[in-house]
Amino acid sequence: xxxxxxxxxxxxxxxxxxxxxxxxxxxxxxxxxxxxxxxxxxxxxxxxxxxxxxxxxxxxxxxxxxxxxxxxxxxxxxxxxxxxxxxxxxxxxxxxxxxxxxxxxxxxxxxxxxxxxxxxxxxxxxxxxxxxxxxxxxxxxxxxxxxxxxxxxxxxxxxxxxxxxxxxxxxxxxxxxxxxxxxxxxxxxxxxxxxxxxxxxxxxxxxxxxxxxxxxxxxxxxxxxxxxxxxxxxxxxxxxxxxxxxxxxxxxxxxxxxxxxxxxxxxxxxxxxxxxxxxxxxxxxxxxxxxxxxxxxxxxxxxxxxxxxxxxxxxxxxxxxxxxxxxxxxxxxxxxxxxxxxxxxxxxxxxxxxxxxxxxxxxxxxxxxxxxxxxxxxxxxxxxxxxxxxxxxxxxxxxxxxxxxxxxxxxxxx
Amino acid sequence: xxxxxxxxxxxxxxxxxxxxxxxxxxxxxxxxxxxxxxxxxxxxxxxxxxxxxxxxxxxxxxxxxxxxxxxxxxxxxxxxxxxxxxxxxxxxxxxxxxxxxxxxxxxxxxxxxxxxxxxxxxxxxxxxxxxxxxxxxxxxxxxxxxxxxxxxxxxxxxxxxxxxxxxxxxxxxxxxxxxxxxxxxxxxxxxxxxxxxxxxxxxxxxxxxxxxxxxxxxxxxxxxxxxxxxxxxxxxxxxxxxxxxxxxxxxxxxxxxxxxxxxxxxxxxxxxxxxxxxxxxxxxxxxxxxxxxxxxxxxxxxxxxxxxxxxxxxxxxxxxxxxxxxxxxxxxxxxxxxxxxxxxxxxxxxxxxxxxxxxxxxxxxx
Numbered sequence: 001x002x003x004x005x006x007x008x009x010x011x012x013x014x015x016x017x018x019x020x021x022x023x024x025x026x027x028x029x030x031x032x033x034x035x036x037x038x039x040x041x042x043x044x045x046x047x048x049x050x051x052x053x054x055x056x057x058x059x060x061x062x063x064x065x066x067x068x069x070x071x072x073x074x075x076x077x078x079x080x081x082x083x084x085x086x087x088x089x090x091x092x093x094x095x096x097x098x099x100x101x102x103x104x105x106x107x108x109x110x111x112x113x114x115x116x117x118x119x120x121x122x123x124x125x126x127x128x129x130x131x132x133x134x135x136x137x138x139x140x141x142x143x144x145x146x147x148x149x150x151x152x153x154x155x156x157x158x159x160x161x162x163x164x165x166x167x168x169x170x171x172x173x174x175x176x177x178x179x180x181x182x183x184x185x186x187x188x189x190x191x192x193x194x195x196x197x198x199x200x201x202x203x204x205x206x207x208x209x210x211x212x213x214x215x216x217x218x219x220x221x222x223x224x225x226x227x228x229x230x231x232x233x234x235x236x237x238x239x240x241x242x243x244x245x246x247x248x249x250x251x252x253x254x255x256x257x258x259x260x261x262x263x264x265x266x267x268x269x270x271x272x273x274x275x276x277x278x279x280x281x282x283x284x285x286x287x288x289x290x291x292x293x294x295x296x297x298x299x300x301x302x303x304x305x306x307x308x309x310x311x312x313x314x315x316x317x318x319x320x321x322x323x324x325x326x327x328x329x330x331x332x333x334x335x336x337x338x339x340x341x342x343x344x345x346x347x348x349x350x351x352x353x354x355x356x357x358x359x360x361x362x363x364x365x366x367x368x369x370x371x372x373x374x375x376x377x378x379x380x381x382x383x384x385x386x387x388x389x390x391x392x393x394x395x396x397x398x399x400x401x402x403x404x405x406x407x408x409x410x411x412x413x414x
Numbered sequence: 415x416x417x418x419x420x421x422x423x424x425x426x427x428x429x430x431x432x433x434x435x436x437x438x439x440x441x442x443x444x445x446x447x448x449x450x451x452x453x454x455x456x457x458x459x460x461x462x463x464x465x466x467x468x469x470x471x472x473x474x475x476x477x478x479x480x481x482x483x484x485x486x487x488x489x490x491x492x493x494x495x496x497x498x499x500x501x502x503x504x505x506x507x508x509x510x511x512x513x514x515x516x517x518x519x520x521x522x523x524x525x526x527x528x529x530x531x532x533x534x535x536x537x538x539x540x541x542x543x544x545x546x547x548x549x550x551x552x553x554x555x556x557x558x559x560x561x562x563x564x565x566x567x568x569x570x571x572x573x574x575x576x577x578x579x580x581x582x583x584x585x586x587x588x589x590x591x592x593x594x595x596x597x598x599x600x601x602x603x604x605x606x607x608x609x610x611x612x613x614x615x616x617x618x619x620x621x622x623x624x625x626x627x628x629x630x631x632x633x634x635x636x637x638x639x640x641x642x643x644x645x646x647x648x649x650x651x652x653x654x655x656x657x658x659x660x661x662x663x664x665x666x667x668x669x670x671x672x673x674x675x676x677x678x679x680x681x682x683x684x685x686x687x688x689x690x691x692x693x694x695x696x697x698x699x700x701x702x703x704x705x706x707x708x709x710x711x712x713x714x715x716x717x718x719x720x721x722x723x724x725x726x727x728x729x730x731x732x733x734x735x736x737x738x739x740x741x742x743x744x745x746x747x748x749x750x751x752x753x754x755x756x757x758x759x760x761x762x763x764x765x766x767x768x769x770x771x772x773x774x775x776x777x778x779x780x
Contacts, residue, residue, distance in 0.1 A: 021532040099680070127527050131672045132679075180653070180672055187657040258583050363585035371594045372452055372656075 030094040031055065033071070033158050034103040035081060036142035037119060039110040044077035046110070046119055048084040049143040051157050052092065053100075070155045075143040080122045098128040103161055104135050104179065107142040108233065108240065117186065117238030123179060131180040134165055137233035137240065139199035139216060148200055149227045165196060168229045172253045172264040173211075173246045174198075175232045186238040190380050192350070192358035194232035194252060197243060202228075211247035211266065236356055244358075251339075251346050254282075254306055255359040255391075257290045265313070271334035272327065273317035280310040280335075285396065290364045297378060299386035300365060304343075306391070310335065311398040315406050322404040332395050339393045351385045422618070424627040424634075426557030429564035431635030432642075434611045434699055437567070437692040439646030440666040442519055443608055445659070446747055447647060450601040453656035454592025459643035461602035463636060465758070466609045470636070472761040473616060474629055479773045481625065485616035486710050492767045499711065501760075506707040508753055509614055510728070513700040515746050517541060518732035520693050522742070527667045528686060538729055541697065546725040548698035549705065550718050553621045556698055563691050570688040571642060574666075575649045577673045582652025592656070607753035609639065613760065614703045701725060 036049030050073065057070040074091055078084035085096040104123065110116055123129050138145040154160035168174035175194035185193040199216040214231035230246040244252065253261040262283045270276040285307040293301045312331075315321065321328050350357045362380050369375040422430075447455040480488055490498040521538040529537065548556060592598060612632065622628045650665040653672065662668050666689075670682040705724055709717025735741040768774050 021536075022529040127530055130680075131668065132674070184655045184658045187661070188655060258585060360585070363583070363588070366585065366588040367590075369589040371589050371591045373594065375589050 024097070026055070028094055029097045029099075030088075030092050031100050032096055032098055033101060034105055034146060034161065035098070035101055036075070036146045037081070037104065037106045037110055038075075038142050039107070039113060040077050045079055046077070046081075047075060047143060048078045048081060048088075049073060049075040049105075049146050050088060050092075050096070051146055052096075053156070053158055057156060071157045073143075073147045075147070080119065082122060082126050098126060100158070101129060102133060102158065103165075104133050105142045105146060106135070106137055107145075108137055108139050109141070111137050111233060111235070111240035114239055116240070120182070120238065124183065129179075131178065131183070133179045134161075134196065135177045135179060135182055136165075136196045136198055136229075139197070140201050145198070145200055145227065151226050164227075164229055168196065170263065172250045172261045173230045175249055175252070176259075177232075182235070186235070188362070189237045190356070190362035191360060192354055192356050193235040194244065194249065194358050195235060195240075196229060197231045197233045198227050198229040200227050211250065212245050213247075214243055214245050234354060234358065236354060241354060247342070248346050248349075251343050252358050254284065254308075254339075255288055255304060255343060255346075257288045257304075257364065258360045260284055260287045268335045268338055270317045270319075271330050272319040276316035277314075278312050278316070278331070279314045280312045283309050285309050290359075290361060292361065292364045292368060294365070294368050294378070299383040299388070302361060302364075302387055302389045304389065304391045306339075306393045307396070308339075308393060309396045309398055311400075313401050315400070318406050318409050318412075320405065320408065322400045328397060332397055335395050336393045339395075340391050343391045343393070344389075347389050347391070351387070355385045356381060357384060421623045422553060422557035422621055423623050424631045426561045427615075427618075427622065427628065427631035428634050428638070429560035430557060430695075430699055431612075431615065431631060432564060432638050433560055433567065433692050433695045434615075435609055435635075436639040436642040437571075437689070437696060438608065439571070439643055440664075440689050440692075441516070441523065442664060442743060442746065443643075444647050444650055444665050445662060446608075446750065447602075447605060448651075448656065448660045448665075450593070450605075451598055452592040452660070453586060453588070453651055454590070454598045455656075456644050456647040456651065457592075457598055458602045458605060459608075459640050459647065461599060462606050462609055463640040465603060465606050466612060466636060469758065469761045470612060470632055472765045473613075474632075475774065476761070476764045476768050477616060477619060477628075478625060479768055482620055484619040484621075485613070486707065487620075488616075488764065492764060492771065502707060502711055504756070505614070506704065506711060508610075508749075508756065509700065509704050509707065511745075511749055512611075512753075513697065513704055514728050514732045515742055515749060516700070517545075517697050517728065518735070518742050519746065520697070521732075523664050523667065524690070527664060527671075527682075535729075535733055538733060541694070542701075542725045542729050544694050545697040545701050546722050548694065549701040549721045549725075552718065553618060553702060556695070556702060560695050560699075563688075563695065567688050567692045568642075570685050571646075574670055574673070574685050575642075575645045577675065578649040578653050578669045579645075581673060582649060583655075584652065586652050586655045603758075604754055605750055607750045607757050609636075610753045610757035612636075613757055617703055617706055701728075 030052045032050045033053045034051040036051075038047040038049070040046045051071050052074070053071045054068050056068060074088065076084070076087060076091070078087050085098075088096050106116070123133070151160050154163065165174070169176050174196040177193070177195040182193055182195070185191050197215050201216045203216050204219040205213065205217050215228040218228055218230065220228070232244045232249045232252075233240050234242040234244060250261075250264055250266065253259055253264075263281055265279055265281050267277045267279045270278050289305040289307075291303040291305070312321070319327055321331050347357070365380050366375055369378065444455065447458045451458050476488060477483070480491070483491070486502060489501050492498070493501060517538070521534055521541055524537050524541075525532060525534050548559065593601075615632070619625065619628055646666065650659050650669055653669060654662065654665065659665055667682070670685045673681060675681050675684070701721060701724065705717045705721045708714065708720065708724065714720055735745075765774075
C-alpha cells in the first residue's frame with residue numbers, strides 16, 4: 001500500500017514537468033523574429049511591426065506548408081510591445097512569443113522623439129526578451145522597411161538578418177549594438193551610443209572618399225528591394241541626435257580603447273599619385289591607448305595612440321613600394337597623416353555637434369577619480385567639448401599582397 | 415535529538431555552507447550591495463568575510479569550552495532558563511523571517527524570470543513542499559544531498575561567471591572606491607548579516623562528527639563563499655556597469671540570459687535547474703534550523719513532525735505581501751540591518767558571559 005502511494009505520488013510529479021501554466025507547445029506559437037517600433041498615428045502611442053517566421057519553411061519534410069512563404073509581416077497600432085502580443089492575435093491565429101526574437105528595429109523619426117526611451121524600457125520587462133537583442137535604426141518607417149526588405153537569396157529572415165548584421169560588424173561598417181549596451185550607455189549618460197543604421201531608400205551621393213557613405217547612399221544596382229546597412233545612428237541619453245557614415249563608424253571603432261576591430265579593408269590616398277588610392281586591410285596591434293590627464297578640475301587632455309598594422313593590397317600607381325624603403329616611408333607617413341586628419345575631424349564633429357563622444361573615453365576618465373561623488377562633481381559631459389585631443393596613428397606596413405612586386409609602367413610600355 | 419546514527423562530516427558541511435550562503439550570489443543579495451556600494455560592491459564580501467572570521471573565532475572559543483554542545487544548549491547554559499529562552503526566541507524569529515522572506519523572493523524569481531503565467535502560490539507551495547520533504551528526512555540526509563549536488567552547482571556557477579567575466583569591460587571597476595572608502599567599510603559592516611547564517615549553523619554542532627570537522631568546514635566554507643560572492647558581483651558589474659546593475663532585480667538571471675555558449679543561445683535553461691536545486695537545499699536547511707529551535711523552545715521532542723505545519727504557516731505569511739518588488743525587498747534589507755547587530759554582538763556577549771562564569775578557563779586546564 002505504501003509502495004503504491006509512492007508510485008502514485010511520483011506519477012503525479014510527471015504532470016509538473018509540463019511546466020504547469022507555462023507549458024508551451026511549439027506548434028501553438030507564432031515566433032516573432034523582429035519587433036519594429038514606429039511612432040503611432042494620432043491617438044496611438046506606437047505602431048508595432050512583427051516579422052513572424054515560418055518554422056516549416058525550408059525544412060526537409062515539407063508537409064502541408066510547401067507553398068507557404070518564409071515569413072509574414074504585420075503592422076498594427078498598440079500601446080506597448082507587451083500588450084501588442086495580445087492585440088496581434090486579432091490577425092494572427094497563434095499565440096505570439098518573443099522567445100527567438102533577435103532584432104528590435106525602430107524608425108529614425110521615432111528614435112528622435114524625446115519620449116522614445118519610455119517605450120524602450122518595455123523591453124526590460126518581458127522575460128522573453130533578452131538583452132542581446134540587436135538594435136537597428138531605419139531611415140524610413142520601420143514597418144515599410146521590414147515589409148519591403150525581401151532579399152533574393154537569403155529568403156529566411158533570421159538567417160538573412162543574422163548574416164547581414166554579423167558581416168557588417170566584422171567589416172566595421174556598422175557598430176555593434178545590442179540592448180545591453182544601449183541601456184548601459186543611456187543610463188550612464190556620459191557617452192554617445194552608436195546603433196546600426198539601415199535603409200531601403202536609395203539616395204546616392206558623390207563623396208570624395210570611398211567609404212564615406214551612410215546606408216542608402218551606396219550606388220548599387222542589379223538587386224531590388226534589398227536593404228543597405230551602413231553607418232550608425234547616434235544616441236545621446238536615449239534619444240537619437242544624428243548619424244555617422246560608415247567611415248566615421250570605422251574611425252570610432254579604432255578610437256575606442258575597449259574595442260578591438262580586426263580586418264576592415266580601407267582605402268587611402270596614394271602619396272605618389274593623386275589619381276589613385278591604395279586599399280589595405282587594417283588591424284590593430286593592440287586596442288587604442290588612451291591617455292587622459294586632468295589638471296585642476298579643468299577640461300581633460302586626451303592623448304590617443306593607435307598602433308595599426310596595414311596590409312596593402314593594391315598598387316595602381318605601380319610605384320615600387322615594396323623594395324624602396326624611402327617610398328615605403330612616404331606611404332606610411334601619408335596614411336598616418338590621412339587617418340589622423342580624418343580622426344581629428346570626427347573628434348571635432350563630436351565636440352561641436354554632439355557635445356559628447358562615442359569612443360568610451362569617459363571610462364578612461366573614471367580611472368582618474370577614486371570615488372563616484374568626485375567623478376560626478378567633475379561633470380565629464382560639460383568638460384568634454386573643451387577637451388584637448390591629440391591623436392597619433394602609428395602604421396606598420398605588413399605584406400603587399402600575394403605578389404608583392406608589380407612592374408614599372410615605364411618598363412611595361414617601352 | 416535523534417539522528418545520531420548519521421552524523422555530518424566536513425565535506426557535507428562545506429557543501430551545506432556553500433549552498434546556504436554562496437548561492438546568495440544568484441538572488442537579490444548583489445543588488446542590495448550594489449545599491450549602497452556601487453561599483454565597489456565586490457569589496458563588500460571581503461570586509462564582511464573578515465568580520466565574520468572574527469565572529470567565528472569568538473564563537474569557536476565559546477563552543478570548544480562546551481565540547482559537543484550546540485548553540486541552543488550553550489545559550490540556555492549561559493543565560494539561564496528565562497533569558498536564554500528570550501534570546502533563542504529572537505533568534506528563531508530571525509531565522510523564520512529570513513526563511514519566509516527569502517523563499518518569497520525565490521518564488522518571485524521563478525515566476526518573473528521563468529514561469530510568468532503560473533500563479534505564484536503554486537510555485538511557492540511546490541517549493542516549500544519539496545523543502546518540507548527534505549527537512550523531514552533529517553540533517554544527515556540534508557548533508558548527503560548537499561554534498562551530492564555540490565559539484566554540479568559549483569561547476570554551473572563557475573561556468574556562468576567565467577563566461578560573463580570574459581564578456582566584461584574592466585574599465586567599469588573605476589572609480590575604484592565607488593562611493594568612498596569609509597562608505598564602503600561602513601555599509602559593508604551594516605550588511606554583515608548576509609553571512610549571519612553562520613550563527614545558526616552552530617545549532618548543528620551536536621549533529622556533527624566532532625567539533626574539529628565543524629571548525630574546518632566553517633573555514634573552508636567561508637573562503638569558498640567569499641570567492642564566489644566576489645566573483646559573481648564582479649562579473650555582473652563588468653557586464654552591466656554600476657548604474658545599470660543597480661536597477662536589476664536579479665542580475666544573475668539577467669546575466670545567464672545574456673551570455674552565449676559558443677553557438678548556443680538561450681542558455682539560461684542550462685543554468686536554471688542547478689540554481690533551482692540549490693535553492694531547494696537552501697530552504698530545506700533553513701526550515702530545519704527553524705524547526706530545531708522551535709522544538710527546543712516549545713518542548714516539542716519530535717520536532718520533525720512539526721515541519722509540514724511550520725512550512726504551511728511560512729507559505730501563507732510569505733504570500734501576504736502583494737507586490738514582492740516593493741515590500742519584500744524592503745523587508746529583506748530591514749531584516750539584514752536588524753540581524754547585523756545580533757550577529758556581531760551576540761558572539762561577544764556569549765564569550766564574555768562564558769569568561770565570567772569561568773568556563774573558558776576550565777577548558778584550558780583540561
